[in-house]
Amino acid sequence: MNRFGYYKARDTGDAVAAAAAHAARAQFIAGGTNVVDYMKLDVLQPDRLVDINVLAKDVHGRIDVTSEGLHLGALVRMAEAQDHPDIKRDYPVIAESLMLAASQQIRNMASLGGNILQKTRCQYFRETSWPCNKRQPGSGCSALEGINREHAVLGTSPACIATYHGDFAQALIALDAIVSTAGPNGNRQIPFGQLHRLPGDTPEVETVLEPGELITSIDVPAGPHTRRSHYLKIRDRQSYQFAVASVAVALDLDGDRVRDVRLALGGVATVPWRSGEAEAVIRGNILDERLAAKAAEAAFAGAEPRQYNKFKVPAGKAAIVRALLEAKAMRI
């Protein structure tokens, strides 16, 4: 691990100013489960660590559920949100996506804001002796012809096929969440679907956030679909494992007919992945297994699997069918 200066921020403005003073070489730290890991691996080498945990003691550590929607402070810990009775009842896809991630120790530590920005687990990104365009722009992608079983089949580019492994983000993109930030140029709100950037030819640029810009909260608008929402996660072992494929789904039903649907995919794409293609197949129609299978085909029509991750296409399709039918069967 490289040497760094540690700075404990006093409040949001202080945190932003402290980070902005060191521009791209500063790193915010909250729970540390991702940042400390990657610092130990020398993948992250910040000059300055800005500890933002003090923000948990103010408004950014709060959960509020109102008729307008769900407000989550960015410093809320995963475990707090997963166990919140109102979230479990009104936004089950959010509670489930958190509960099915990591371990309870990590969920006690990890903040929601940090969770959204977690780095890929691509083994070539983690191990600094390999070329990796995301870690060292222009050095090449070792995964393209390497052991790419864990890698993405959607949203890939010739420069990077690293999977975005988060679960919570799939629930947020499905429910049209809004991210609020504070930064050197003031505060702003970003639709969740615009936060992450496809790798393209600059995979090292993962989000639209500016240096020194800090996520302060997340808002999820209320709607008739949020109660009938569900997160299904398929993985190699039943707990404490990243997704092979996962599905966040929310349905607004009129009998068997789908008034509205939101569907996002995890474990198979380079960024949090909303499938407008699958939604278009389902919306307005009677939901049964055949329609769900048609939606699954549409979701993966553009998939570009490589040598070892071909199985993710049928696994992802099966997950979509199961998630839709399970959401339909929910008693709310």
Next chain:
Amino acid sequence: MQRDVSDLQSSEASEISAGMPFIPFASAPAGGASETEAVELSINGENYRLTLDPRTSLLDAIRDHAGLTGTKKGCDHGQCGACTVHVAGQRVLSCMTLAVMAQGEAVTTIEGLASPEGKLHPVQQAFIDNDGLQCGYCTPGQIMSAVACINEGHANDDDEIREFMSGNLCRCAAYPNIVAAVRQAKAEMERA
């Protein structure tokens, strides 16, 4: 550990070639780092005034600086749970926590569980009663995790115990006996 300049990322290397003498880990970087900081930790109710490199994990501070070696280092990357301790009553991974960030919070390790008279905590006793270990290396982490699991209310049946203890790996695979130990301890803690 010494590193070669060739290991460094290009931006760091260019700073060095711009005329700074390079002494690995000894020169102060741009972030205003000092080599060591005074760090005060409260572990098992006792205050420790330590002088630490800011890179020191809570795990290394507990073991190597406070001398409490009950907490174990397994993977050192947040994957095995052997280093589990309680910070402010919550189970966390001490390997993924920087010691400077644990200041002002109450830290509890395996050494802090038994009563001052030496009576074992019900979870410790339950691990003995149920043979919840073979080699024992993961056991301090398992026990700290189990105490919190029960306190959180996440030990209501075997499936829930398995789910909420999944962050603690046991390569001897004593899992069935660990589940039995958590079940027994939960019943005893509820009676107490």
